[in-house]
Amino acid sequence: MPTSDRKRESLTSLQKEVARLKRAVEELSTLNDLARSIGASLDSQQVMRTIVHRSLRAVNGEQGVITLVSRGETSDTTTLIRTQLGSSEHTKFHLDRALLGWMFLNRKPLLVDDPRHDERFRGVKFDESISSFICVPMMVKSELRGVLTVYNKKEGSGFSADDERLLAIIAAQSAQVVENARLYEEEKQLIKMREELRLASRIQTDLLPKTCPQIPGYDIAAGTIPADQVGGDYFDFINLEQNLIGLCVGDVSGKGLPASLLMANLQA
The missing domain is CATH 3.30.450.40 (GAF domain)
Incomplete structure (x- = not known):
């Protein structure tokens, strides 16, 4: 080459x-x-x-x-x-x-x-x-x-x-x-959801009655067990007039914080 x-x-x-x-x-x-x-x-x-x-x-x-x-x-x-x-x-x-x-x-x-x-x-x-x-x-x-x-x-x-x-x-x-x-x-999304559930649980706990009425001849007990940490189950006792008590029971649509806020509106 x-x-x-x-x-x-x-x-x-x-x-x-x-x-x-x-x-x-x-x-x-x-x-x-x-x-x-x-x-x-x-x-x-x-x-x-x-x-x-x-x-x-x-x-x-x-x-x-x-x-x-x-x-x-x-x-x-x-x-x-x-x-x-x-x-x-x-x-x-x-x-x-x-x-x-x-x-x-x-x-x-x-x-x-x-x-x-x-x-x-x-x-x-x-x-x-x-x-x-x-x-x-x-x-x-x-x-x-x-x-x-x-x-x-x-x-x-x-x-x-x-x-x-x-x-x-x-x-x-x-x-x-x-x-x-x-x-x-x-x-981050999971933490946010947990915080919402914690807040909703507190709202629900504050809204539900702490005690039940004491009526002679009756044993009254009430409670709620949410399906998703916080639910929309609602109950209350309302004094209507002398010797009359109203019992309110409801199942608010949805779960979590929206259900708890709707429950608060219902009680108001």
């Missing part, structure tokens, strides 16, 4: 290696930036918005969406986040059932360059604006918790295997953070 050809080949190899190293540095920077951005947040909506924005920048995509899968329900999804790079608009969007079903079965990254002619999704109606997409699973302890999808490469012929690999890493890194934020919000 002539010396000039060897030099040209060496230069080409060197350029490829420089490009590979540059891409690796950019990927590490993206992942570190993402980890810093979402690691300290427990707001699931903010976490998902950040993941989508970073993903779009990482692979130069036009639109992105995170689909959260309801726990234990393979046919259901929760509210999603869809965003377009350079836009603050976030709207509800549902990943097609066929695509979600494919992810449940395969649980691996999916790159589609021409969705309308892909045999795996024959019969699926894709939005006219979608020309290509990458779909990657968000797994937590071997369970599918969500799906990250990025649509349409802004420049070039389409998404690459490197784009697919990077999104898969982003999804794997982000899945537990999203799950932690979701669990934190569930815990």
Whole structure:
């Protein structure tokens, strides 16, 4: 081989290696930036918005969406986040059932360059604006918790295997953070519910009679056992006139704090 050809080949190899190293540095920077951005947040909506924005920048995509899968329900999804790079608009969007079903079965990254002619999704109606997409699973302890999808490469012929690999890493890194934020919000909601029940229980206890009337020849006892810590059962003794006592018994519709407040209105 002539010396000039060897030099040209060496230069080409060197350029490829420089490009590979540059891409690796950019990927590490993206992942570190993402980890810093979402690691300290427990707001699931903010976490998902950040993941989508970073993903779009990482692979130069036009639109992105995170689909959260309801726990234990393979046919259901929760509210999603869809965003377009350079836009603050976030709207509800549902990943097609066929695509979600494919992810449940395969649980691996999916790159589609021409969705309308892909045999795996024959019969699926894709939005006219979608020309290509990458779909990657968000797994937590071997369970599918969500799906990250990025649509349409802004420049070039389409998404690459490197784009697919990077999104898969982003999804794997982000899945537990999203799950932690979701669990934190569930815990906050549970604490709020417990506080409502505690308040309702106190209201109910204060409204019900502490003692029963003492009437010669009669043994009178009354009590209530709520089905859900606090119920809508109501009773009262009302002095109507001399030697007459009214007994009021009711079952207020509902349970918890609303039932207790309705019971208070009834007594008033």
